[in-house]
Amino acid sequence: MATIDADNRREIARLPTRPISLEDRYDPPANFLEIEILNPETHGFGNKRYTDYEIRMKTNLPVFRIKECSVRRRYSDFEWLRRELERDSKIVVPSLPSKAWKRQVPAFLRRDDGIFEDEFIEERRKGLEQFINKVAGHPLAQNERSLHVFLQDTTIDYDKYVPGKVRNS
Amino acid sequence: MDLLGLGSKVDIDFILDPLEQRKQVEVKLDDNNNKRSLQYIYYDGEDVGGSVQIKLKKNSKVEHQGIRLEFIGQIEMLNDRSTIHEFINLSKLLAFPGELTENTSIDFHFPSVEKPYESYIGINVKLRYFLRLTIIRRFTNTVAERDICVQQLSQYPEINNSIKMEVGIEDCLHIEFEYNKSKYHLKDVIVGKIYFLLVRIKIKHMEIAILKKESTGNGPNIYAETETIAKYEIMDGAPVRGESIPIRLFLGGYDLTPTMKDIQRKFSVRYFLNLVLVDEEERRYFKQQEIVLWRKQDKVKTKNSAKQYAHFEPPNPPIKPEDSAAGISGSGNSPVNGPSSSGNNSDSTSD
Numbered sequence: 374m375a376t377i378d379a380d381n382r383r384e385i386a387r388l389p390t391r392p393i394s395l396e397d398r399y400d401p402p403a404n405f406l407e408i409e410i411l412n413p414e415t416h417g418f419g420n421k422r423y424t425d426y427e428i429r430m431k432t433n434l435p436v437f438r439i440k441e442c443s444v445r446r447r448y449s450d451f452e453w454l455r456r457e458l459e460r461d462s463k464i465v466v467p468s469l470p471s472k473a474w475k476r477q478v479p480a481f482l483r484r485d486d487g488i489f490e491d492e493f494i495e496e497r498r499k500g501l502e503q504f505i506n507k508v509a510g511h512p513l514a515q516n517e518r519s520l521h522v523f524l525q526d527t528t529i530d531y532d533k534y535v536p537g538k539v540r541n542s
Numbered sequence: 543m544d545l546l547g548l549g550s551k552v553d554i555d556f557i558l559d560p561l562e563q564r565k566q567v568e569v570k571l572d573d574n575n576n577k578r579s580l581q582y583i584y585y586d587g588e589d590v591g592g593s594v595q596i597k598l599k600k601n602s603k604v605e606h607q608g609i610r611l612e613f614i615g616q617i618e619m620l621n622d623r624s625t626i627h628e629f630i631n632l633s634k635l636l637a638f639p640g641e642l643t644e645n646t647s648i649d650f651h652f653p654s655v656e657k658p659y660e661s662y663i664g665i666n667v668k669l670r671y672f673l674r675l676t677i678i679r680r681f682t683n684t685v686a687e688r689d690i691c692v693q694q695l696s697q698y699p700e701i702n703n704s705i706k707m708e709v710g711i712e713d714c715l716h717i718e719f720e721y722n723k724s725k726y727h728l729k730d731v732i733v734g735k736i737y738f739l740l741v742r743i744k745i746k747h748m749e750i751a752i753l754k755k756e757s758t759g760n761g762p763n764i765y766a767e768t769e770t771i772a773k774y775e776i777m778d779g780a781p782v783r784g785e786s787i788p789i790r791l792f793l794g795g796y797d798l799t800p801t802m803k804d805i806q807r808k809f810s811v812r813y814f815l816n817l818v819l820v821d822e823e824e825r826r827y828f829k830q831q832e833i834v835l836w837r838k839q840d841k842v843k844t845k846n847s848a849k850q851y852a853h854f855e856p857p858n859p860p861i862k863p864e865d866s867a868a869g870i871s872g873s874g875n876s877p878v879n880g881p882s883s884s885g886n887n888s889d890s891t892s893d
Contacts (some may be wrong), residue, residue: 388720388735390786397784404780405740434742436713506824512714512743541713 401525405433408524410502413494414445423447424494426501430524436515437474439525450529451501454508457519461536464514467507470500527542551602552642554675554686558582560590567691570663580693584657584671590690591651594636594675598645607678609637613652615659618668619758619809621765630656630671639829659805661836665767666758667809696836699725708739709829716740719817719829721789727838728798734789736817738781744822746796748777750789751816752796755869760810766863770811772796793835801834813884853880 412427423445432440451469458466476487488494508514509524518537522529558564564582571577584590590613598604615630632655636648661668671692677684702725710716716739721732736748751773757766772795777787802811813835818828 385731385733385790387790388722388787389787390735391737391784393784394781394788397782400782402741402780402782403571404744404746510744510821510823511825512711515714 401432401433405431406510407431408502408505410498412506413498415489415494422489424489426498428505428511428524434515435527436539437460437521441527444524444527446523446529448501449496449521451504452533453529454519454523455504457536458508458514458517460514461519462517467504469504471499473497551599551604552677552684553597553599554684555597556597556673556675556688557595557647558590558593559689560592569661571691572663578657579689580691581661584655584690584692585695586657586692587654588657589651589653590655590673591649591653593647593649595802596642596646596648596677604642604677605640605679606637606642607639607680608635609648610634610675610676610678610777611650611677612657613634613671614674615657615667615671617806618670618806620666620668621758627808628804629658636675641839642677644800647761657692658799659692660802661690661692662799662802662805662811664756664809664811665769666756666765669805669809676874692839695839696727696800699836705831705833707829707831710740711827714740715819717819717825717829719831721831721833722814723833725834725836726793727836728800729838730793731795732789732815732833733790736776736787736789738783738787741781741783743825743827745780745868746820747775747779748781748787748817748819749773749775750791751818752791752793753814753816754798754800754814755814756809760804760807770816771798790853798835800837 407430409427410426413424414426415422415424417423425445427443427445429443430437432442448469455469458464466492473488473493476483476490476493480487480489505524509512509520514520516538518535519537520541522534557873559582559805564584566580567583568578569581573580594611596609611634613630613632614628616626616628619625619627632652634650634652636650659669660723661671668819670689672687672689675686697858702723704722705724706720708716708718718737718739719734720737721734723732725732726861739851752771754769754771755766756769757764759765772791776789781787801813802809804810812832814830814832816828816830818826820826
């Protein structure tokens with residue numbers, strides 16, 4: 374089948390382009406951002422238990438001060454982040470995995486371990502991972518201080534925290 | 543159109559092109575349904591002439607107070623208060639009051655009729671030209687209408703600069719887009735490219751769409767409705783800084799009209815190219831750019847027009863009957879050429 378020879382039909386030939394440098398073509402891409410949620414651990418005893426998760430982040434985006442970091446966060450920390458973003462940023466913040474009120478019914482009324490069941494923790498881990506990846510990749514969320522405090526501060530100091538914006542360093 | 547339901551005693555037909563010299567086009571009668579009809583194409587300044595044939599049914603007689611023929615150009619707004627605005631009304635009295643006793647044919651001729659705008663059937667507005675024959679009767683008139691399609695032809699624009707712009711989100715995504723022209727005719731090709739200057743988001747794919755924006759009304763009451771005429775994926779996958787993505791979009795395959803600006807201060811039809819980048823989380827980043835569309839006169843086919851095909855191979859000489867039978871059965875083994883796999887998938891969708 375005869376193919377269109379663009380040289381003979383200059384009116385539809387491609388526009389001239391700049392050649393791409395070897396560095397640009399083969400260097401790691403400038404959009405590298407990976408966040409994993411791992412190693413859930415339940416701390417404490419009896420009524421005073423809580424579960425937290427490790428959040429491991431690797432990135433080369435200049436907006437994040439630290440390129441590789443790992444912090445531990447619990448569900449209520451995620452709720453805090455979501456509230457901050459809903460109030461301060463213009464984005465539609467995705468929803469978190471559910472609060473699971475039914476599972477928080479006292480232990481003697483439940484047949485299983487409620488919110489400390491392995492299955493439930495795994496489900497929640499997946500949901501939190503989806504949430505944080507969606508949020509951290511959003512260009513507008515990346516400008517919010519709450520996101521950076523959440524991902525990169527060892528602990529969230531709720532007393533000292535002041536909302537604000539982050540610009541590229 | 544005998545409104546009292548007394549049964550129409552006449553059949554009316556318009557003969558516009560007895561010598562079969564005029565082109566016809568299939569016109570969608572309504573933007574919503576798919577009813578179509580063939581209409582003759584007229585241009586600005588052309589005469590409108592022909593004859594009206596009135597056939598009587600069942601050997602009846604029709605008394606009338608006159609037979610009038612009008613050539614009308616009007617804009618119909620299809621909103622709640624359907625308003626009709628006539629901008630052309632030429633009228634001729636074809637017959638004085640009298641009686642029709644047999645089938646009658648009456649010639650008519652409107653010389654050098656101005657048709658300043660192109661016919662347009664849109665979402666909320668229609669611009670149409672038509673002939674209306676009225677047989678004036680005592681209780682109710684008999685009315686028949688025949689639409690014609692008017693097309694506005696333009697010349698190649700003297701100035702037709704390319705569109706080149708750098709846009710983006712600070713520190714996240716910078717692109718430079720370029721389209722080879724700003725004014726395209728309806729069978730033209732959009733040739734362009736997207737150059738990536740900064741890519742800090744994870745792009746999944748990029749597409750370009752043709753949007754039609756029809757705005758009706760004026761002043762504080764402008765109502766605009768946008769329709770996606772075509773969507774075309776131009777890139778699949780994640781680009782890096784320094785990459786250029788080509789664009790080649792043939793307009794001939796789509797249902798487009800010329801750009802219409804402020805017609806009788808009643809409506810406008812404008813076209814936009816919408817470049818959309820979609821990232822891994824389905825977030826959409828887009829840039830709309832207006833383009834002007836115009837209608838070019840169709841090429842007149844002459845003996846020398848075969849030269850434009852010179853770069854294709856000459857057709858095979860005609861095959862004899864016994865060879866053609868073998869050719870058909872033998873083609874089962876030859877590979878089938880599917881659509882070219884350059885990764886461009888064309889959808890015509892109206893969202």
